Amino acid sequence: MLSNHKQLFTLKNIRFILLALATILVASCAPEKKEPHAQNVIYLIGDGMGFGAVSSLLLSQDSLTGFEKAPVIGLSETQSANNHVTDSPAGGSALACGTRVKNGVLGLDPVDSTHLTSILEKAQVMGKKTGIVVNTTLTEATPAAFYANVKSRSMSYEIARQFTESGVDVAIGAGLSAFINRPDSLDLTRVLIEEKGYDVYLDWKSVLNSTSEKFVGILSMGDVHRRNKPTTAKPGAAAGDEVCLAAKLAADAADQADTTIFSEPDLYLEKATAKALTALEKNAPNGFFLMIESAIIDGYGHNNDSDGMIEEMQEFDRTLQMLVQYVNAHPGTLLVVTADHETGGTGVGYKGHKVGEKADVSLTFSTKGHTGTVVPIFAYGEGAEKFSGIMKNRDVPGKIEALIK
């Protein structure tokens, strides 16, 4: 009897030990939960792209948009250091540098005016290649927030000079004038080529044909933005509102003479982005950081131009769809899509159109300026989950930095 008990006890012991061993084995074999780490970052900013703009795209398109493919969605409060309603320099600075600056200012601390460091510059220190693609001038507020530190967005000559010092590997946009028609008589395209080792292209075809890994494309506005439908709305904001270059560009585009031999403004943003990606991913053992701005959404908001904004969002979506595909095909890449602020106080107006008549979607506007409403954030790929919830605009670059460290 005793021996039976002993046997039973021993068997129980063995079973317990085996179970414990199995548990330890399973635990040791289970993959450790790894913190996400992004090798590459793509930061796509829609200037003035609020919920009205995104809604107009969703309602006017039957097929799945790039926005709807986002696994993670968040919200961003967009105010500046001194106003609930930000302008583009302050909005761009918060998204680039992680600090809210005063309206009108680019990359200067609001308290002591020290130079702020952007996430693009931090990525460079980490050994990443960097790029900028915009469908406005390279010296406009949003791209400039990533490489310039000046007290006013209007200092385009100084911004262009700081661009030549930025070390950005690839940049494509417009705005030759700030580089060559300068009060100091400097030719900054020459500086870029002779002192900084860039290939510089002044036409779209040369950009497309380039095999260079270090180049700047400084194109005409006709190259970087499609001809708009003629707009009856006059550019510019009401007195006291921000004066936006983008608004002027949106209105001027229809009148601009075609000075280029070969131009694809409808496809520019998508193709320029693809071109930048091709150049950046070559010889990039530490990955890359690419900032892209779709700038003219803001202009249509200022102009209260519903059709223009919807077309602009459709163009934005073509670029976004391409980027979503890129992220899916390149593990370790993070894509963050957001806006610096909302423009126009946009809503979707009821015009009696029925479901199915998607082309009839129209936007209503409540202002010709910016608004302080929150804007959406869409995140894809490596570390996307870090961008869920409500955050401040200044939090976004810190989250990116944490993922690329």
Ligand SMILES: [Zn+2]
């Ligand atoms: Zn604006």
